[in-house]
Amino acid sequence: MYIGLDVGGTYTDAVLLEKGQVKSWTKVPTREDLLNSLLEAFDAIMRGVPPDLIERVVLSTTMITNLIAEKKYDPVGLILLPGPGLNHSHYRFDTESCLVGGVIDYRGREVVPVPKGDIDSSIRTLAGLKYKKVAVVGKFSSRNNKHEKEVCRRIQESHIDWQVEMGHEVAGQLNFPRRVMSTLLNCATRDKYQFFVQSVLVALNSRDINCPVYILKADGGTMPLKSSLSSPVETIFSGPAASILGVQALIPPGETAVIVDIGGTTTDLALILGGQPLLASKGADVFGHMTHINALAVKSVPVGGDSVVESVGKELILLSERVGPPYCMGGPMPTPTDALKVLGLTKLGDMKKAREAMKILGDPLGIETWEVAARIMMLVNDTITSEIKNMFEKWEQEPAYRVWEVLQKKKVRPNTVVGVGGAASGFMTMIAATLDCYPVIPPYARVANAIGAAVARPTLQVSLRADTEQGIYTLLEEGYQGPIEDKSFNEDKALQLAEKWLLKRATKYGLENDIGEVEVTRREVFNMVRDWVTSGKLIDVSVQTKRGILHYIGTGGGNIEK
Amino acid sequence: MKSKKTGVIFFPAFDWAISPTHPEREERLLYTRDQIFEEGLMDLPQIAEYPPKLATIHDIARVHFCVPRVQSQVTEAHLIAAGATLSLGDSIIQGEIKNGFSIVRPPGHHAMRVVHGNRGFCNINNEAVLVDYLRRQYGIRRVAIVDSDVHHGDGTQEIFYHDPDVLFISFHQDGRTIFPGTGFAHELGGPQAYATTINIPLPPGMTDNTFHYITDNLVLPLINDFKPDFIINSAGQDNHYTDPLGSMKFTARGYAEFTRKLNPHLAVLEGGYAIETALPYINMSILMALAGIDYSNVREPDIDSFNFKENPDRFAQVQKTVEGLLDIWSRRDKTDIEKIFGTGKFYQRKKQIYYDTDYIEEEQFEKVRLCGSCPGYMIIESRADRGYGQTARVFALSIPFNACQECHTEAYDLYEEAVKNKKGFDFVKMQDKSTDTCLSYDINKGQEWKSEGPRPGV
């Protein structure tokens, strides 16, 4: 049996799955005392189930997301090696940033060594300001990590107690500013994340659950909880990823669908294309900070069941803020939920109060209650459907760098709209009709996130870049750099080497039995030609374990709700 | 003021090459990609990245007489490279972006009006395809094209040689020392478009100093006088001091400064084969200059160890050329055209064109109708020898977008006649830019193809 657990800001959801069926599920409030909330959730779904039948537990959480949103993390000092390029004033992050000389180029060649004096004066500055956490990030450090390592070593010589994080270990992809941000956030949240992991382990231990425990990542894959300690930022947005995987598990395989998750003040949109959730083409935008974190593409629209509706002149408008619950539930202002109530599309709230809300808006405009409600529905519908259309267009507008990529671009439109979240069911018929799709409210939609966590697969990836002219290869995910000794190194050998590393990584994470089928997701070879003769090859290959989910979920099974 | 973005289409064509070791190969923009991406330029609010789109066959046919057909001269990569310039052109005219940079392969400035094969790594002239598209789609009339490639932009020059509404300025290494061997100061445009072609051949070894001298003293004043609706920069980067094909000493900084001063609507990558030592830095600098981002911290790794001395005698020679051209420019309206080009119903010239990549020899006979009310239609008779006794003979007519009724009728009569006579040619072709209609008649097959563009604004 599998357990899926989603620790959200308000609720903690849990499901117990047995052979693709939901055996039980629960939703309990997330309290200050995290450990007790977790225990309560476990106890609710585990009633009468012996703990040794549990084969695996997968978590998703908004904890890191919320920490960052509320800026509740420790200050991190930056030591950056930006080299030539953009004016250095572009690299003023929201914290003390010390710039150090030293230049590495795009092939990872050292152009200018790091001046020792620069390192020492940066360390003095940060020490003077009492920083204990430091992120060290260099331009092109994923092509050559020498400079970052030099700085790190120097820090450790004098400040053994500092927590130092190096860019090449956090984010191997190209894009220096994003690498800085990812490294900074990773450094900032490490302690707090450790606390979360500890609480989970204690809770499981006290209920004698001794199976492997995983955490969901923003890209929909999982990793063992213990090995996630070094990369807390990868768990950011694992909440939305869990909902998307949950929907994927609850709808028929191969479907192209839009997921509309309508909450109190925001609606999250996501796409499933041909049965697979769409990954964002660039790293996640974390509250205005662009990062390298791989994430499923989610678009948040500031509209929900509790959004305030106002009349301005002869028009009704939706405001993006929330001032309280809907009017029909004792709130101060009319909301879309009141409109749903009047039209008989929700069971929540008080009908008399809902009518009153419509009257407040309708009277000055001289329109009837039902018409006000209909207009509000239309407003919400228009906002959401136009964002859905944008999302598809944006996806089509993504750059392509190869001839075949341009040629295979085609228009794709969804055939299904899947509603999850509190207010979704009331709006789904209208949204689906506007988009010419079938509306679907899957069973267990309310705990789709916990289901998503439960069915998520462990995923591992290795991206290897070999520069045979220089005789070096680098591993993007590991930040590792090694020599190529084989004179006849080629694409096939690069793939073999990547697969060897994939196995090594799997073993490190205790996943050696989960590897299964290995997919090659990228294989690119550039002949380096100098003076009309081939002087070497640049080989880029990526291999990964199979993506997707473990099960599609059937119906049946009971629930226990608190 | 509305703050507008710089649009960029980056199309490195990582899966396209002329041949595995050719300079125009997959690897060419690899390091540019690395540099631009690592800098995070595409994330900046001043820059918007667009995906490339394919140009249509008709977009190509509007400009080029491809032999035997467009489809036989272009690959998808060409349609994408041309399409990139069109799509940035759309976004600029529609006001979505203030300017754009098309960092695309393959290049195009050596491609001429008639295309029998590949010349100087080019098949399709991306800039010319854009000009005719902008004219058709948006009624843009006057365009300036400034070619900053080390090689003479002979294709672009040839296509617009008789077009008084396109000012073509090219500075490049002296044709006596480099491909394609043309681009001398006396090449000034045809009788209907005198002094709208300007060439500044440069002796080898000139530096940024000369680059700026030409820009400040010739390029900018001429553009100022000409008042174009749209400015294009054929942004070749082989003037760089590390380029393996050119012998000039320009720097990335020099290119950035030039871009800032010229302030083109669109920069289109042309040549540049120092793929490691120049392209990453120049492409980045041009993009930053267009976007109004400080580029002073971009520098080539070896710039301090390079000798940037310029020969003063050679600089004086450039000054003399520039002064001569300024003189011609200032007297252009008073020039006795008949004295230079002669009189008659037509002006005609004979051309030999060599396709260095495909080893094709073409002989061309070009006639322009000396019309008083429009730039006049053109008649081109072309014969290409592909070796092994294989020849292709073409009779082609080109009607300008602003043709008068008389020229229009005459050109169509000539087309009909050639089709009827069936003698001496394999193909009869017509390019009617005034109605956006292209015709191609295959004499041997007795078959005609016709293509029409979409109505403007549709």
Ligand SMILES: [Zn+2]
């Ligand atoms: Zn030129």
Ligand SMILES: [Zn+2]
């Ligand atoms: Zn060139």
Ligand SMILES: [Zn+2]
């Ligand atoms: Zn005429």
